[in-house]
Amino acid sequence: MSDSNSSDEQSAAQGLLSHSFVLFGALGDLSLRKLMPALYQLDHAQLLNEDLKIMAVARSAISAGELKQRVEHTLNQYIGEDQLNASSLARFLKRLYYCQVELTQARDYDELKQKLALWHPQITYYLATPPSLYKDICQHLHQANAINQQSRIVVEKPIGHDLASSKLINDKLALYFDESQIFRIDHYLGKETVQNLIALRFANPLFESQWNHQYIDYVEISVAEDVGIEGRWGYFDKAGQMRDMVQNHLLQLLCMVAMDPPSQLTATSIRDEKVKVLRSLKPIDQDKIATQLVLGQYTDGQFQHQPAPGYLNEADANTSSSTETFIALRAEIATWRWAGTPFYLRTGKRMASKVTEIIIHYKPNSHYIFDPSQADIAQNKLIIRLQPYESISLQVLTKEQGIGKNMRLRRDPLHLDFAQTQSQARIPDAYERLVLEALKGNQSLFVRRDEVELAWQWCDQIRQAWFSAELPLEDYPAGSNGPQQACDMIKTHGHRWYEDC
Numbered sequence: 001m002s003d004s005n006s007s008d009e010q011s012a013a014q015g016l017l018s019h020s021f022v023l024f025g026a027l028g029d030l031s032l033r034k035l036m037p038a039l040y041q042l043d044h045a046q047l048l049n050e051d052l053k054i055m056a057v058a059r060s061a062i063s064a065g066e067l068k069q070r071v072e073h074t075l076n077q078y079i080g081e082d083q084l085n086a087s088s089l090a091r092f093l094k095r096l097y098y099c100q101v102e103l104t105q106a107r108d109y110d111e112l113k114q115k116l117a118l119w120h121p122q123i124t125y126y127l128a129t130p131p132s133l134y135k136d137i138c139q140h141l142h143q144a145n146a147i148n149q150q151s152r153i154v155v156e157k158p159i160g161h162d163l164a165s166s167k168l169i170n171d172k173l174a175l176y177f178d179e180s181q182i183f184r185i186d187h188y189l190g191k192e193t194v195q196n197l198i199a200l201r202f203a204n205p206l207f208e209s210q211w212n213h214q215y216i217d218y219v220e221i222s223v224a225e226d227v228g229i230e231g232r233w234g235y236f237d238k239a240g241q242m243r244d245m246v247q248n249h250l251l252q253l254l255c256m257v258a259m260d261p262p263s264q265l266t267a268t269s270i271r272d273e274k275v276k277v278l279r280s281l282k283p284i285d286q287d288k289i290a291t292q293l294v295l296g297q298y299t300d301g302q303f304q305h306q307p308a309p310g311y312l313n314e315a316d317a318n319t320s321s322s323t324e325t326f327i328a329l330r331a332e333i334a335t336w337r338w339a340g341t342p343f344y345l346r347t348g349k350r351m352a353s354k355v356t357e358i359i360i361h362y363k364p365n366s367h368y369i370f371d372p373s374q375a376d377i378a379q380n381k382l383i384i385r386l387q388p389y390e391s392i393s394l395q396v397l398t399k400e401q402g403i404g405k406n407m408r409l410r411r412d413p414l415h416l417d418f419a420q421t422q423s424q425a426r427i428p429d430a431y432e433r434l435v436l437e438a439l440k441g442n443q444s445l446f447v448r449r450d451e452v453e454l455a456w457q458w459c460d461q462i463r464q465a466w467f468s469a470e471l472p473l474e475d476y477p478a479g480s481n482g483p484q485q486a487c488d489m490i491k492t493h494g495h496r497w498y499e500d501c
């Protein structure tokens with residue numbers, strides 16, 4: 001990366017915060033549940049520009065007063081009492097404006113244009129809408145002369161459902177915005193512990209010096225969700241866990257663990273390193289698919305001691321669906337750093353509990369001198385927990401205390417619990433960080449076009465291989481840890497999931 005590029009980025013990142021924020025889909029679930037609370041929290045922490053104005057755009061015929069009532073109601077629902085302070089709330093509500101727009105109708109943008117004409121032209125547009133509307137919104141904003149070089153656009157996932165459709169979306173965005181103006185959200189990148197991976201890896205020589213195939217046996221990334229489909233049947237059944245979770249969140253986590261150190265903490269350096277990882281992912285072709293991939297779908301089971309319906313028995317279910325609600329796979333990265341060290345990714349809906357963890361399984365000593373019956377515990381593990389209860393824990397081996405114990409080993413954690421070590425600091429929601437960074441114009445936490453497309457390319461190829469091989473869909477009861485076949489798959493390669501260790 002050239003010096004001028006990096007200094008441009010640094011000044012952009014430190015540059016002026018946006019003065020105008022326009023939220024499309026402002027009455028939708030994402031806006032009310034996540035974005036309004038995030039904007040309020042930023043305001044409460046005095047991180048917004050003093051003169052920032054927020055234009056809520058939606059198709060409902062409501063007044064600005066009604067909008068403010070709805071937002072106040074939603075903030076009462078989603079923000080703790082200790083954070084909801086009367087003067088911050090009054091200040092925040094004062095920033096809100098409303099414009100009714102039928103998003104596909106060009107003429108409806110006239111009023112928006114007139115309103116925005118009086119606003120500061122450094123506008124961040126946030127599209128909390130289905131991607132099918134991106135084209136219309138961008139085109140109509142362009143025709144209304146509402147896009148300039150200072151504008152930014154934030155878009156949500158999914159960016160397409162495969163490589164071809166993601167290219168179409170990206171091409172459309174590119175007609176109106178330069179890549180440096182486009183902020184593609186993967187909310188996992190806004191999570192505190194994901195950001196902490198950068199500090200953990202690159203500020204601690206202790207870890208970085210051993211962060212490679214010589215010391216690491218395998219890496220496990222597990223994202224277990226306890227929720228089922230929750231009324232998102234129409235979307236999820238077409239997507240499945242591969243496209244809903246692996247293509248974006250899990251691959252982004254994999255990149256953060258696997259990437260080489262960026263030369264600087266700039267968007268270009270970080271994203272260049274992630275792209276190198278994505279390019280180096282080995283395809284999982286038809287020959288490998290049966291031993292490297294397991295698909296599952298939950299059946300009737302128990303969740304929190306209550307009967308829970310299986311996927312096909314959920315309300316509004318497509319009863320002949322073969323969509324995967326669980327996936328486990330073995331990924332291999334063809335680089336010097338990771339040759340021979342697999343990354344196991346696993347994610348499922350309606351699992352026993354919600355846990356997101358990255359586990360680094362270190363190699364055992366090359367020569368083992370302790371009790372042979374304990375050989376299988378003699379591996380250090382670094383457990384990075386993203387949610388719930390953000391923490392980092394290093395499992396070390398010590399001697400059991402007492403005489404008469406000889407040299408019996410035990411595994412103890414060196415534990416860093418962020419709620420305790422930094423108890424004064426509230427852990428911000430991912431969207432607070434992402435909205436703030438978008439307002440600042442810092443792209444580091446957003447996904448570049450080549451990242452999205454490489455991730456789709458890898459996932460598309462795996463999907464093709466599983467269809468050609470007619471890979472079976474394994475059952476697992478709702479409320480369990482997934483199908484037995486996922487344990488069998490990892491065991492075939494001589495490894496184990498952390499919870500089985």
Ligand code: BG6
Nearest residue numbers: 157187225227244245249356387
């Ligand atoms: C979303 C997926 O991107 O991430 C959902 O579409 C999933 O299906 C959610 O439930 C998980 O996010 P989190 O932050 O709760 O782990």
